[in-house]
Amino acid sequence: MARRVPDGPPPAPVVQRLRIRYAKRGRLRFTSHRDFARAFERALRRANVPMAYSAGFTPHPKISYIGASPTGVASEAEYLEIGLAGVVDAETLRTALDAALPDGLDLVEIVTAGPGSLAARMEASAWRIGLPGVSAEDATHAVATFMQCAEYPVERLTKDGKRTIDARTAVISATVSEGDEGPDRAPRAILDLVVRQVTPAVRPDDVLAALRGVAGLALDAPPVAVRLAQGPLDDAGLVGDPLIPDRSSFETAP
Amino acid sequence: MGPVMSIESVFSRLEPLLPRVNKPIQYVGGELNAQVKDWDDVDVHWALMYPDAYEVGLPNQGVQILYEVLNERPDALAERTYAVWPDLEALMREHGIGQFTVDAHRPVRAFDVLGVSLSTELGYTNLLNALDLAGIPLHSVDRDATHPIVVAGGHASFNPEPIAEFVDAAVLGDGEQIVGAITDVIRDWKADGCPGGRDEVLTRLAATGGVYIPRFYDVTYLDDGRIEAVTPNRDRVPARVTKHTVMDLDEWPYPKTPLVPLAESVHERMSVEIFRGCTRGCRFCQAGMITRPVRERSITGIGDMVANGLAATGFEEVGLLSLSSADHSEIAQIAKGLADRYEDERVSLSLPSTRVDAFNIDLANEFSRNGRRSGLTFAPEGGSERLRRVINKMVSKEDLIRTVSTAYAQGWRQVKLYFMCGLPTETDEDVLEIADMAHDVIRAGRTATGGKDVRCTVSIGGFVPKPHTPFQWAAQADPATVDNRLRKLREAINANRSLGRNVGMRYHDGEPSIIEGLLSRGDRRVGAVIERAWRDGGRFDGWTEHFSFERWVKAADTELTEVDLAWFTTRERDGDEVLPWDHLDSGLDKQWLWDDWQDALGEFEQDDCRWTPCFDCGVCSNLGTDIQIGPTGKTLLPLVPKH
Numbered sequence: 001m002a003r004r005v006p007d008g009p010p011p012a013p014v015v016q017r018l019r020i021r022y023a024k025r026g027r028l029r030f031t032s033h034r035d036f037a038r039a040f041e042r043a044l045r046r047a048n049v050p051m052a053y054s055a056g057f058t059p060h061p062k063i064s065y066i067g068a069s070p071t072g073v074a075s076e077a078e079y080l081e082i083g084l085a086g087v088v089d090a091e092t093l094r095t096a097l098d099a100a101l102p103d104g105l106d107l108v109e110i111v112t113a114g115p116g117s118l119a120a121r122m123e124a125s126a127w128r129i130g131l132p133g134v135s136a137e138d139a140t141h142a143v144a145t146f147m148q149c150a151e152y153p154v155e156r157l158t159k160d161g162k163r164t165i166d167a168r169t170a171v172i173s174a175t176v177s178e179g180d181e182g183p184d185r186a187p188r189a190i191l192d193l194v195v196r197q198v199t200p201a202v203r204p205d206d207v208l209a210a211l212r213g214v215a216g217l218a219l220d221a222p223p224v225a226v227r228l229a230q231g232p233l234d235d236a237g238l239v240g241d242p243l244i245p246d247r248s249s250f251e252t253a254p
Numbered sequence: 255m256g257p258v259m260s261i262e263s264v265f266s267r268l269e270p271l272l273p274r275v276n277k278p279i280q281y282v283g284g285e286l287n288a289q290v291k292d293w294d295d296v297d298v299h300w301a302l303m304y305p306d307a308y309e310v311g312l313p314n315q316g317v318q319i320l321y322e323v324l325n326e327r328p329d330a331l332a333e334r335t336y337a338v339w340p341d342l343e344a345l346m347r348e349h350g351i352g353q354f355t356v357d358a359h360r361p362v363r364a365f366d367v368l369g370v371s372l373s374t375e376l377g378y379t380n381l382l383n384a385l386d387l388a389g390i391p392l393h394s395v396d397r398d399a400t401h402p403i404v405v406a407g408g409h410a411s412f413n414p415e416p417i418a419e420f421v422d423a424a425v426l427g428d429g430e431q432i433v434g435a436i437t438d439v440i441r442d443w444k445a446d447g448c449p450g451g452r453d454e455v456l457t458r459l460a461a462t463g464g465v466y467i468p469r470f471y472d473v474t475y476l477d478d479g480r481i482e483a484v485t486p487n488r489d490r491v492p493a494r495v496t497k498h499t500v501m502d503l504d505e506w507p508y509p510k511t512p513l514v515p516l517a518e519s520v521h522e523r524m525s526v527e528i529f530r531g532c533t534r535g536c537r538f539c540q541a542g543m544i545t546r547p548v549r550e551r552s553i554t555g556i557g558d559m560v561a562n563g564l565a566a567t568g569f570e571e572v573g574l575l576s577l578s579s580a581d582h583s584e585i586a587q588i589a590k591g592l593a594d595r596y597e598d599e600r601v602s603l604s605l606p607s608t609r610v611d612a613f614n615i616d617l618a619n620e621f622s623r624n625g626r627r628s629g630l631t632f633a634p635e636g637g638s639e640r641l642r643r644v645i646n647k648m649v650s651k652e653d654l655i656r657t658v659s660t661a662y663a664q665g666w667r668q669v670k671l672y673f674m675c676g677l678p679t680e681t682d683e684d685v686l687e688i689a690d691m692a693h694d695v696i697r698a699g700r701t702a703t704g705g706k707d708v709r710c711t712v713s714i715g716g717f718v719p720k721p722h723t724p725f726q727w728a729a730q731a732d733p734a735t736v737d738n739r740l741r742k743l744r745e746a747i748n749a750n751r752s753l754g755r756n757v758g759m760r761y762h763d764g765e766p767s768i769i770e771g772l773l774s775r776g777d778r779r780v781g782a783v784i785e786r787a788w789r790d791g792g793r794f795d796g797w798t799e800h801f802s803f804e805r806w807v808k809a810a811d812t813e814l815t816e817v818d819l820a821w822f823t824t825r826e827r828d829g830d831e832v833l834p835w836d837h838l839d840s841g842l843d844k845q846w847l848w849d850d851w852q853d854a855l856g857e858f859e860q861d862d863c864r865w866t867p868c869f870d871c872g873v874c875s876n877l878g879t880d881i882q883i884g885p886t887g888k889t890l891l892p893l894v895p896k897h
Contacts, residue, residue: 027265027282028516030272035279035516039286042514042568045600057625059600072273100568102286102516132270221270 014052014062014083017113018090019246020097022078028104029074036105037065040080043100049093050086066119067230070203075227076108077125079242081118114246121242123233124172127193127204130179132186133220139176139189142215146207147174154209163200167210170195170202172237186220194237261293264351265359271345279517280308281342283334283356286514287566289321290358291331297441300324300332300433301355301365301402303384305377306796308356311336312513313521315575316371316408319508320429330437333357333365337380338387340793346387353388362388366440368402369433370421372410375773376766376796378417382788385420392785394422394469399451405436405465412497412544413721413835416773416780418468422456425465426838427497427544428530430506432464457490466495466838473778473834479817481777481832496839497544499879503530504555511566523571523604526559527551528588532577533881535860536635537646537850538674540720541577544840546873548864549882553584553591557890560592564601571602580609580617581864583884589620591890597623610634610649615661627665629711632657633672636680637688643857644679651691655698658710663702668709669695675739676717676731676764678854685739688712689746693753711758712747714740716767720774722840724850726833729826730771733764765803769795771823772810777834780822782813841879843872 024031031039041061044051053059062083069075090110098107131139146152152168172194179190195202204225211217231242272278293299302321304311311317317334324332333355338346346352353362362368362384370381382392385404391397394404406414406424414424425432436459443455450457459465470491474482486493500506512524529550532542551559560572574588582588585605592603603621610632618630634649636642642649658669673688692710699708716736719725740761748754772780786809787795794800810819827833829848836844846869850860863869864883874880 026284027269028284030278030282031516032279035518038518038522039514039516042286042570044568045570046565046568053600072278102284102288102514104284222273 011053011055011059012085014085016084016087017081018084018088018093018110019079019081019113019118019243020110021108021243022080023106023108024069024073024075024078024104025106026074026104028102030072031105032071033065033068036068037063039101039105043097044082046100047093047096049082049097050084050088052083052085064119067122067125067197067201069227070205072222073204073225073227077227077230079118079122079230081113109243111243111246114248116245118242118246121232121245122197122230124194124196124231124239125227126229126239127195128226128228129191129193129204129208130224131189131191131208131217131219132223134189134217135187136176136178136189138215138217139191139211142211142217143174143176143191146210146214147171149214152210152214154206154213156206156209165200165202165206167202167206170198171207172196172233174207194233194239196233261360261364263359264354264361267349267351268346268354268359271342271349271351274345275342276339277517280336281338281356283359285312285516286568287511288357288513289325289331290333291325293331293358293360296327296329296331297444298330298367298437299365300330300367300369300437301335301362302332303335303362303368303370303381305337305370305372305380305384307339307794308336308515309517309519312515312517312519313525314371314373315509315525315527316373316429318513319506320369320371320433321513322508322510323430323506324433324437327434327437329441333360335362335384337377337384337794343383343387343793353384362402363390365402366444367436368404370404370406370408372406372408374796375410375416375770376801377410378773378784379788379792379795381417382420382785383793393419395419397422397452399448401452403440403452403455403459409540409544410774412540412838412840413774413776414466414468414838415473415778415834416776416784418778419781420784421468422452423459423465423467425498426495426840428500429498430500430508432498435462436465457488460492461490463492464496464498467491468778471837475816479821481834483832484834484837494837494839496877497841499547499549499841499877500530501549501879501882503527503549503551503882507551507555507559507562510559510562512563512569514567514569521573522569523573524560524563524567524569525573525575526556526563527575528556528579528582528585529576529883532581533863534578534581535646535850535862537644537724537854538635538677538717538720539577540723543723543842545577546841546871547879547881548581550582550884552884552886552888553588553890554886554888556588557591557595561595561893570600571604573604573606575606578609579605580614584886585617586613587885587889589617593620593623595890595893606631610654610657612657612660615657615664615666618661618666619664627667629668629670630658630661630666631670631672634691635672635674636677636684637673637686637691638684640857641677641680641684643859644854645674645677646854646860648859651694654691655694658695659698659702662699662706662708667707668711669699670711670713671695673712673714674717675714675761676736676767678725678728680731680739682739682742685743686746688714688743689749692747692757693750696753696756699756707756709756709758711760714743714759714761716762716764718767718771718774721833721835722842722847724847724854726775726847727827727829727831727851730768730823731764732820732824733768736764736767762798766795766798766801768819768823769801769803769806772806772819775834776822779814779817783809786813839876841871841873841877843870843876846871
């Protein structure tokens with residue numbers, strides 16, 4: 001039995017790299033990373049994007065996902081990079097891809113990739129977390145106590161069992177504000193976090209577990225978290241836009 | 255019927271529960287091509303349920319077709335609902351949230367109709383659970399004019415007697431047209447001001463002759479437990495209810511915009527039904543019997559559905575569905591045409607194949623031009639040639655070996671063989687011949703490949719006699735017999751270690767088959783068993799990890815009095831027995847079925863009426879239908895490039 005190899009020429013090379021910012025909104029925040037990847041690949045096909053593929057019998061489109069948010073957490077700032085076998089107009093593609101994705105998985109921006117790694121620019125994330133049933137006063141107290149700790153180990157349940165994670169060191173800032181009342185007129189404090197990108201990633205749930213441990217902070221219902229931004233960290237401790245270098249190099253891009 | 259007002263979504267109450275359950279994405283809807291219409295803009299509201307988990311139910315073609323057909327009507331809307339897993343069920347009960355649709359998260363209780371697609375009898379407990387979760391009384395007689403009309407469809411509805419108490423209506427056959435007729439009746443009745451309440455709307459449905467209303471029929475029994483008669487108990491109700499047959503598939507190119515789930519489902523591909531019905535005449539096959547006659551979709555109709563469906567979904571695999579896809583009169587042209595069209599598009603094509611012949615391999619090669627040649631599946635179904643004559647699935651061992659040799663020589667690495675165990679007249683020896691066949695397949699593969707590592711997987715299902723088939727009178731084998739035969743088969747396969755190590759064997763134990771048998775050929779007395787099994791915790795009975803044989807046996811022992819589990823399953827029926835489904839007309843002539851059963855016992859084969867003269871099964875003459883097959887002589891032209 002001769003080993004079969006795919007007929008025809010090798011796959012076309014990558015001639016254009018695009019960087020994409022997308023959002024996971026509303027009920028589609030329950031989309032897992034794998035779910036999103038399937039939906040995105042189908043959207044690429046519906047939008048007739050001339051993707052570049054890997055070689056072999058099961059060629060894969062050239063897509064790099066960067067730091068996906070956890071299932072159940074909404075996000076305004078998810079990023080990925082795609083390699084194309086043909087040159088397309090970024091804005092036309094944004095419109096076509098957005099239309100090809102279900103509502104709630106929304107294309108925010110597409111830019112032609114400039115030099116340098118996008119993943120390397122992802123130094124920190126900004127998260128906003130609604131805390132149902134928690135007053136701003138209680139949240140402020142819990143956050144102050146938490147921030148005074150140098151480290152705060154919490155346990156996270158993973159597929160492989162329990163894992164201990166330091167929920168404190170990666171937290172650069174934590175700010176509490178008064179939120180709107182929930183539908184049941186219960187208070188709902190808002191917690192804004194800036195968290196440094198570390199491995200393993202510290203997630204909103206880890207910080208909430210720490211607040212529960214350090215000050216007994218208890219929620220009425222599961223928190224609703226949104227990643228607002230992801231990118232380079234400036235001197236003031238704020239998260240910047242990671243696509244700025246790409247936009248500024250756009251004129252010189254092929 | 256829901257009051258005429260907007261119905262509120264339960265999503266705001268459901269949402270806080272979702273982070274606490276497994277795979278919440280399955281409950282949120284929002285799939286590509288899902289539709290949400292305004293409640294107040296339409297007259298008739300349908301909830302369509304597939305009573306299994308979302309990952310199984312979403313790809314179901316029947317539900318997707320009816321969802322589109324109904325939503326295209328300006329006077330109707332349709333939303334989907336699926337069985338919820340026990341983790342969410344517990345939270346819904348704790349928080350008082352009823353069964354909901356995934357499209358707009360409206361409570362199922364508010365809809366006019368709950369249409370349930372019953373592909374398998376093992377979904378019955380999930381149906382009961384959904385009714386209960388929805389706040390709909392379990393029994394039809396306890397419902398009033400404010401409750402949805404519960405309509406069963408799908409293959410299991412060809413004998414809905416076991417669930418007769420729980421459904422208000424059942425329809426047999428193709429759903430495309432009858433859902434429209436039902437919608438008309440309900441719309442008009444509502445427009446009239448709902449005269450006569452629930453009884454009247456059900457009577458109007460019964461009067462069409464195409465909707466079975468179980469409560470309008472009385473069943474009487476003989477002293478020995480057999481049925482004496484099933485008779486209508488009121489005027490305007492026909493003595494027999496007839497199945498529905500769509501006659502021109504090209505007029506019904508549904509689903510046009512297939513649903514694309516975000517969650518992973520059991521079929522990650524788009525399906526195009528290339529024909530409906532089958533006249534191969536396999537005697538065990540209920541689908542082949544109840545979907546006659548054969549009606550082909552034309553080659554151009556198929557080409558259009560594939561092109562439109564791919565554009566609407568972005569799927570990268572297309573499955574060409576039917577009961578025996580290689581039998582389409584223009585399958586070679588379809589295969590070549592589609593393979594040409596999509597050669598450069600990274601679309602893979604698949605054909606669920608069961609025919610054992612070289613032609614099938616040509617097709618499979620065409621469909622894998624640039625792809626991997628991993629596995630081919632053939633279904634001899636019976637282990638010995640004698641048994642294959644009994645079941646009317648004629649293939650010789652020589653044909654099979656020749657076919658698999660060709661497959662291995664052309665680069666296929668694995669061959670899967672499907673069989674059934676527990677067939678009528680079967681002996682240990684019939685089943686043990688499967689081992690010889692598997693060994694010969696490996697030998698042939700080694701010869702064809704020069705000694706390479708080839709695999710053969712033998713997959714075995716327990717045979718369950720089904721209504722409206724020649725085997726409807728047969729005794730089902732008891733689980734111990736089946737399990738014992740399969741144990742001996744495994745020993746025989748492994749007796750030759752050199753060959754046996756390349757043979758895999760997959761089978762399920764015989765116990766679920768007996769319960770499926772009870773539910774398949776049961777009568778109205780089985781309803782109490784289903785209700786008991788559900789009350790005792792029965793859910794997701796099609797899932798090994800949820801199915802409990804003990805629970806079902808206990809329920810049968812508790813609820814059945816003059817007859818028992820064995821009476822319904824392992825008892826052979828006489829020709830003069832009134833069967834629970836005799837008043838439901840699949841078109842098949844009961845005398846023809848009986849003669850075919852006798853032919854089976856005599857080991858006589860029956861030809862296919864597509865290529866030989868009509869043998870009077872009764873369907874075409876009784877229903878006014880006919881076979882619709884090509885060739886049309888048309889071809890698939892290249893698609894205009896999209897860029």
